[in-house]
Amino acid sequence: MLQPEQDTPTWRIYETLLQATPDLSYVFDLEHRFIYANKALLTMWGMSWDEAIGKTCLEIGYEPWHAAMHDREIEQVIATRQPIRGDVPFPHATLGVRIYDYIFTPVIGPDGQVEAIAGSTRDVTERKRHEQHQQLLINELNHRVKNTLATVQSIARQTLRSATGLEDANAKIEERLVALASAHDILTRENWHSADIRDLAQSTVDAYGAADQFQLEGDGCRLDPRRALALAMALHELGTNATKYGALSSRAGRVHLHWSSIDVDGDPRIEVVWQEHGGPAVHEPVQRGFGSRLLERGLKHDLGGGVELAFAPEGVRCHLWMPQPNLEEGQLR
Structure with a gap:
């Protein structure tokens, strides 16, 4: 999941934290493509990073309505530069349909513009x-x-x-x-x-x-x-x-x-x-x-x-x- 230029001590610390959390962590680029996904998210998909890198939600296998909803939300985050939150059911690769609470947050670049969208999702089925x-x-x-x-x-x-x-x-x-x-x-x-x-x-x-x-x-x-x-x-x-x-x-x-x-x-x-x-x-x-x-x-x-x-x-x-x-x-x- 690491690009060569990202292989630094600081990045490795963040990567270790993100891979250790049971929450799903990921990043979209401005074209709605996944440019990062942690182990928990890949496990939910039942995919490797090589299979998922650079794909949109629809290409990953999300239902069309689900993928379209996230596309609208990503565009809203880019336009408003404000986080957006929701919850949605999704079929886990091994656990069946679960309920997930998610938040998309804008990543602001040096020029003050949104350069990526970071996401965090938590399984809230039991709650x-x-x-x-x-x-x-x-x-x-x-x-x-x-x-x-x-x-x-x-x-x-x-x-x-x-x-x-x-x-x-x-x-x-x-x-x-x-x-x-x-x-x-x-x-x-x-x-x-x-x-x-x-x-x-x-x-x-x-x-x-x-x-x-x-x-x-x-x-x-x-x-x-x-x-x-x-x-x-x-x-x-x-x-x-x-x-x-x-x-x-x-x-x-x-x-x-x-x-x-x-x-x-x-x-x-x-x-x-x-x-x-x-x-x-x-x-x-x-x-x-x-x-x-x-x-x-x-x-x-x-x-x-x-x-x-x-x-x-x-x-x-x-x-x-x-x-x-x-x-x-x-x-x-």
């Missing part, structure tokens, strides 16, 4: 990927925060509507927010990808401290975040009702909670059944409270499936079903 991932996380966080605030707002509004007073409302809102926070904890442990129904069910059991009154039955079934939160809130409402009026209000009462993955006419779906027995006789409520409305209306919407809530004399039964989530898509519902 760009990190930035894209960071933006994705921010977008997901915004989505979750909005959904959570909407849920909290709905809980507060519906609870206040059916509460008997402020003290009753405060207690119920606090209980429901604790249930929501517990579901968030489960999802956080799973990086908000999905949650296992057993974990949600066990959280409900732990909340009511009546492990001997619950029978949990079901294989591993995972739900996306939206359905997991909806099911967690539904189990909380069922548990609260059972504690006050149903099976959990009596030591003899039992709750059988089971879930399964089934196929219905070729469509995979998940079914969850909450069945109470052994408690006080159940009577159809005269007025639907927040819990019943959540189960019969809101839950059906959030699950994208169906809900059947029955107040049979022997015990409350809630049967719900939903499509099998496609967790491979990694969707944030």
